[in-house]
Amino acid sequence: MPSSRRPVNRVLFSLSLLALALLWGLDTGTVVPNRIMPGTGHGPVDGIGIGLALAISLGLAGVALLALLPSAPRDAFITVLLTALLVSVPFLLDHFITRKMADAGPYARAGIGAGLWCLLFLLVLMLGESLKYARWRRLWQPLILVITLGAWGLAVSQGRLDALALVREFQARPGPFMEALSAHLLLAIGSVLVSLLIGFLLAVSGLHRPRWRSLVLNTVSFLQTIPSLALFGLLIAPLSLLVDAVPALKAFGISGIGWAPAFLALVAYSLLPMVRNTHVALTGVASDVLDAAQAMGMNGWQRFVQVRLPLAMPVVLEGIRITTIQAIGLTAVAALVGAGGFGTFIFQGLGQAAMDLVMLGALPTIALALIADTVFGGLTRWLAPPGQEPTR
Amino acid sequence: MIELQDLSCQFGESRAVDRINLTINTGELCVLVGRSGCGKSTTLRLINRLIPRSSGQIRIDDQDVEQFDARQLRLGMGYAIQGTGLFPHWTVARNIAMVPRLLGWSRQRIDTRIRELLELFDLDPATAARYPHQLSGGQAQRVGVARSLAADPPILLMDEPFGALDAITREALQNEMLRIQSTLRKTVVFVTHDIDEALKLGDRIAVMDQGQILQHDTPSTLLREPASEFVDRLFGTGDRGLKLASLYPVSTVMTPTKDAVSTSMTTIPHDESVRQALSLMVWHDTHALTVMDDRREPIGVVRWDQLAGGDRNA
Numbered sequence: 001m002p003s004s005r006r007p008v009n010r011v012l013f014s015l016s017l018l019a020l021a022l023l024w025g026l027d028t029g030t031v032v033p034n035r036i037m038p039g040t041g042h043g044p045v046d047g048i049g050i051g052l053a054l055a056i057s058l059g060l061a062g063v064a065l066l067a068l069l070p071s072a073p074r075d076a077f078i079t080v081l082l083t084a085l086l087v088s089v090p091f092l093l094d095h096f097i098t099r100k101m102a103d104a105g106p107y108a109r110a111g112i113g114a115g116l117w118c119l120l121f122l123l124v125l126m127l128g129e130s131l132k133y134a135r136w137r138r139l140w141q142p143l144i145l146v147i148t149l150g151a152w153g154l155a156v157s158q159g160r161l162d163a164l165a166l167v168r169e170f171q172a173r174p175g176p177f178m179e180a181l182s183a184h185l186l187l188a189i190g191s192v193l194v195s196l197l198i199g200f201l202l203a204v205s206g207l208h209r210p211r212w213r214s215l216v217l218n219t220v221s222f223l224q225t226i227p228s229l230a231l232f233g234l235l236i237a238p239l240s241l242l243v244d245a246v247p248a249l250k251a252f253g254i255s256g257i258g259w260a261p262a263f264l265a266l267v268a269y270s271l272l273p274m275v276r277n278t279h280v281a282l283t284g285v286a287s288d289v290l291d292a293a294q295a296m297g298m299n300g301w302q303r304f305v306q307v308r309l310p311l312a313m314p315v316v317l318e319g320i321r322i323t324t325i326q327a328i329g330l331t332a333v334a335a336l337v338g339a340g341g342f343g344t345f346i347f348q349g350l351g352q353a354a355m356d357l358v359m360l361g362a363l364p365t366i367a368l369a370l371i372a373d374t375v376f377g378g379l380t381r382w383l384a385p386p387g388q389e390p391t392r
Numbered sequence: 393m394i395e396l397q398d399l400s401c402q403f404g405e406s407r408a409v410d411r412i413n414l415t416i417n418t419g420e421l422c423v424l425v426g427r428s429g430c431g432k433s434t435t436l437r438l439i440n441r442l443i444p445r446s447s448g449q450i451r452i453d454d455q456d457v458e459q460f461d462a463r464q465l466r467l468g469m470g471y472a473i474q475g476t477g478l479f480p481h482w483t484v485a486r487n488i489a490m491v492p493r494l495l496g497w498s499r500q501r502i503d504t505r506i507r508e509l510l511e512l513f514d515l516d517p518a519t520a521a522r523y524p525h526q527l528s529g530g531q532a533q534r535v536g537v538a539r540s541l542a543a544d545p546p547i548l549l550m551d552e553p554f555g556a557l558d559a560i561t562r563e564a565l566q567n568e569m570l571r572i573q574s575t576l577r578k579t580v581v582f583v584t585h586d587i588d589e590a591l592k593l594g595d596r597i598a599v600m601d602q603g604q605i606l607q608h609d610t611p612s613t614l615l616r617e618p619a620s621e622f623v624d625r626l627f628g629t630g631d632r633g634l635k636l637a638s639l640y641p642v643s644t645v646m647t648p649t650k651d652a653v654s655t656s657m658t659t660i661p662h663d664e665s666v667r668q669a670l671s672l673m674v675w676h677d678t679h680a681l682t683v684m685d686d687r688r689e690p691i692g693v694v695r696w697d698q699l700a701g702g703d704r705n706a
């Protein structure tokens with residue numbers, strides 16, 4: 001809880017100094033003559049001009065100074081400043097492109113430099129840290145997400161970043177990009193929903209059966225320990241055999257490779273966080289409350305629906321949030337068994353040593369995870385039983 | 393009337409309740425008192441069948457409780473516990489409405505009942521819309537007891553309902569309990585480990601130890617004629633006389649007078665305890681007090697050599 005006097009935030013202070021050092025020490029942008037040749041890097045003064053470079057540095061220095069202030073309103077200032085810095089990144093790139101790409105060849109493309117990547121990464125990290133203390137975290141987070149994605153969307157849609165390698169990779173395959181997006185979403189959301197159903201039933205069935213419960217928890221923990229790549233691969237053989245034995249399954253698009261093994265593996269991985277959180281949530285409800293409910297004449301079903309479930313809801317939702325973020329990340333690996341999704345670009349890019357293509361797969365995956373986090377954060381707050389302080 | 397006959401409850405090897413016999417008359421407040429772990433809560437939970445009995449009988453108005461549907465049985469008994477057991481996700485109103493809703497009362501009837509109960513327990517009507525975490529400990533405990541009375545059950549089971557409160561709030565709630573009980577006359581089983589609370593509230597007190605009932609008697613009998621060394625020690629040391637004196641109002645020992653009494657004397661309300669009279673005499677260094685009635689008119693005089701024997705006059 002925010003109080004009027006705050007200790008110095010060392011994390012924010014050091015991170016902003018680090019960002020400052022990396023901004024000046026590393027390349028801001030690169031110019032690449034064609035897709036696979038190495039490019040030439042440009043530092044901040046050369047790339048975006050001394051004025052902009054100083055403005056960004058001033059912003060970072062401001063964050064560092066604010067982090068030292070012992071007063072409460074500083075968190076709001078820091079959050080606003082960090083958001084402004086984050087939003088400025090696509091416009092820095094725009095500036096870089098106008099300065100450096102005008103007289104480059106027709107196949108030339110601009111790359112985001114290591115310094116700018118680090119800046120992006122550190123800004124997101126610092127925002128996470130500053131939001132931890134913000135009073136209106138659940139309001140800030142979606143706002144910042146919308147503003148940031150909006151700034152990038154605006155810059156791209158106006159064609160200002162067309163010279164950027166990342167955008168070139170996207171423009172070369174707009175159809176596959178949308179396919180990857182829908183495959184990724186379908187796989188992640190579908191597997192989370194199925195694991196929610198199974199996980200909930202497993203958790204509820206273990207509520208009053210300790211031996212069955214430990215069997216369930218041990219099994220899902222064991223599933224989690226199998227490396228994801230191995231699990232995707234392991235499912236290929238039995239599924240192929242199954243489809244050979246029951247050819248009718250082919251009609252549903254089930255085969256040894258493709259979405260079927262990926263889906264099964266994702267469900268298996270999602271079970272642990274789902275079962276464990278649901279179990280913790282349901283058993284974490286104060287026993288004297290349940291006891292009173294029984295003593296006053298509620299039957300088992302009434303106790304579960306009217307008392308246990310609503311009180312457990314925030315932790316159940318937290319479990320769904322964690323599972324969803326995990327599933328979005330794991331779905332990227334599922335491309336290896338031909339399931340589609342953003343992983344396709346990542347592995348293609350790795351094969352062709354085209355890092356920008358890798359980024360075209362990785363960045364949307366990260367964005368999806370952030371969106372999921374934000375949506376569930378809001379949902380938790382909205383569905384939280386009243387009369388209790390929110391947990392986060 | 394609640395009758396327990398040779399009632400036992402076994403948890404594995406140990407007997408939490410060991411062949412107890414106890415009769416609680418209709419309209420009587422019976423206190424179960426004893427040290428921690430002696431089986432008070434277990435006895436209470438056997439009565440509403442939260443715990444199955446191992447042997448013996450429990451009869452309510454001459455019917456074995458096993459003949460009732462467990463839920464119907466519980467709906468007919470109020471239940472209040474230490475730490476309130478209020479549902480944190482429901483407002484005070486919704487908490488109080490719980491049993492009436494389960495019984496299918498109309499909305500209007502429930503609303504009227506909630507207002508009545510808030511008034512009975514001296515709670516601001518605005519409390520109805522609050523959540524339990526927005527209440528003070530005393531308010532929450534009042535709501536807990538109000539909730540147990542919601543459907544006007546003839547029987548109340550209370551397990552250390554005032555256990556977690558500070559001394560002053562606790563006393564206020566005890567007085568409230570006495571006031572409400574004097575009009576409602578419920579059959580109450582009240583568990584506590586506080587001897588003073590037991591003496592203050594109980595019509596009769598059952599002293600328990602190791603799952604057995606050692607003595608079941610009125611407060612003054614327990615103080616005057618303890619049946620065993622254990623009861624003797626439990627009820628007191630040097631201040632046993634004071635405990636006894638706190639059981640009776642000064643009106644039981646005073647000399648009534650119709651004549652005018654010297655108003656220069658220190659006064660005491662007629663319903664204050666003999667213990668309070670003694671305290672006033674010591675404090676004001678006097679041998680006599682004027683007893684006043686509710687309208688603050690003098691109705692008698694009490695002298696220090698009259699203070700003993702109040703229980704025999706009663």
Ligand SMILES: Nc1ncnc2c1ncn2[C@@H]1O[C@H](COP(=O)(O)OP(=O)(O)OP(=O)(O)O)[C@@H](O)[C@H]1O
Nearest residue numbers: 403407408426427428429430431432433434435585
């Ligand atoms: N569900 C249970 N399973 C096993 N043993 C139990 C159970 N409930 C109570 N006991 C045991 O029965 C004995 C009596 O417990 P009980 O709760 O009735 O005590 P109590 O008199 O209410 O004590 P306190 O004043 O501490 O509440 C204790 O030894 C306790 O450990």
Ligand SMILES: [Mg+2]
Nearest residue numbers: 432433434551
């Ligand atoms: Mg107890």
